[in-house]
Amino acid sequence: MYSDKVMAHFANPHNVGEIPDADGIGKVGNPQCGDVMWLYIKVKNNILTDIKFKTFGCGAAIATSSMITDLAKGKTIEEAKKISRQDVADSLDGLPPTKMHCSNLAADALREAIKDYEAKLAEKARA
Numbered sequence: 001m002y003s004d005k006v007m008a009h010f011a012n013p014h015n016v017g018e019i020p021d022a023d024g025i026g027k028v029g030n031p032q033c034g035d036v037m038w039l040y041i042k043v044k045n046n047i048l049t050d051i052k053f054k055t056f057g058c059g060a061a062i063a064t065s066s067m068i069t070d071l072a073k074g075k076t077i078e079e080a081k082k083i084s085r086q087d088v089a090d091s092l093d094g095l096p097p098t099k100m101h102c103s104n105l106a107a108d109a110l111r112e113a114i115k116d117y118e119a120k121l122a123e124k125a126r127a
């Protein structure tokens with residue numbers, strides 16, 4: 001039911017952890033299952049130089065979190081914003097239909113972290 005890629009990321013997720021001095025933090029919960037994900041980003045010269053996650057969720061949520069960190073690292077903010085739920089699922093060679101909502105969590109967490117980063121930038125500009 002799960003692709004080899006999903007299983008590999010679930011068994012050995014990339015970029016797990018927390019960035020204490022993160023430039024942006026995204027937290028999303030999934031109302032359908034109650035799972036929660038935190039995503040931390042570091043940004044330098046508009047590039048996502050580091051990204052880590054903590055996910056309390058199902059195996060697919062862990063695999064999609066891991067995949068989105070791989071997809072987003074090294075991208076510009078603009079490029080990272082374009083990473084869709086479908087991109088995450090496609091990069092994992094697909095997810096079972098009942099698990100597509102898990103990839104939403106990862107994509108939404110990334111967007112939230114970028115929003116947080118941009119809000120902090122705007123705040124700094126005002127100060």
Ligand code: FES
Pocket residue numbers: 030033034035057058059060061099101102105
């Ligand atoms: S079942 Fe909750 S994110 Fe997958």
